[in-house]
Amino acid sequence: MPYEPPTHTVERSLRATTGAKIIAGVDEVGRGAWAGPVTVCAAVTGLRRPPDGLTDSKLLTVKRRNELAETLRTWVTSFALGHASPEEIDARGMTAALRLAAVRALEGLPIRPDAVILDGKHDYLGSxxxxxxxxxxxQSCVAVAAASVIAKVQRDKMMAELGADHADFAFADNAGYPSPVHQAALADRGPTPYHRLSWAYLDALPQWRHLKKVRSWAEGNVPEIEGQLGFDF
Incomplete structure (x- = not known):
């Protein structure tokens, strides 16, 4: 299906209106998964012409996405990844976990950006x-599209590695999202150490419901960030 390639329109607008010179595009992957971390990539691209075919990672085939990610790793000016673990998601809620992962990514860049383009309508970063x-x-911003592809490929690789010890869950195929194979394995075997235990899917599994965790942080509460490591792979 044809699509419009991303542009630098937003980056140019930020440069003109705010004086920002270093602008990072930020995107996340794994928000809706039942297992694994939420992963955020921050990418700085400048105003160079992007590689052909760059767009939202979800619109690309696996083969093309992997090829583009390999190209982007050397094409971008800089990029960094941040993760928030299932334990952090359970303790803090998804909004705070997203900020945790995003700040880890942004602080991993060699130079702090002057401005951030965040995919979506909600600003989970804040001041x-x-x-x-x-x-x-x-889909529309070059830096965000680049971050989308790099984040997706990296998290998929991480989930495939995690799945090596939990073959029945097929993490290499579903990346921790609730596919039929994943749901069947979960009902039969219960959650792995990589599952998010505060999520509602456990309510429908009476044999495993006792494992459900109550969040120690209210959703949307953003606590102090204690470190840079996140999910350690």
Whole structure:
């Protein structure tokens, strides 16, 4: 299906209106998964012409996405990844976990960006970051599209590695999302150490419901960030 390639329109606008010179595109993957971390990539691209075919990672075949990710790793000016583990998601809720992963990614860049383009309509980063939210930014903004592809390929690789010890869950195929194979294995074997235990899917599994955790942080509460490691692979 044809699609419009991403542009630098938002980056140029931020440069003109705010004076920002270093602008990072930020996108996440894994928000809706039942297992594994939520992963955020921050990518700085400048205003160079992007590789052909760059777009939202979800619109690409696995083969093309992997090829583009390999190209992007050397094409971008810089990029960094941040993760929030299932334990952190359970303890803090998804909004705070997203911020945790995003800050880890942004602070992993060699130079702190002057502004951030965040995919979606909700600013989960907040102060002190200068944020511009863009709905479908992973399709329309070059830096966000680049972050989308790198984050997706990296997290898929991580989930495949995790799945090596839990073959019945097929993490290499579903990346921790609730596919039929994943759901069947979960009902039969119960959650792995990589599952998010505060999520509602456990309510439908009476044999495993006793494992459900109650969040120690209210959803949306953003606690102090204690470190940079996140999910250690």
């Amino acid at each position: 002190p970051w200068r944020v511009r939210t863009v709905i479908k930014g992973d």
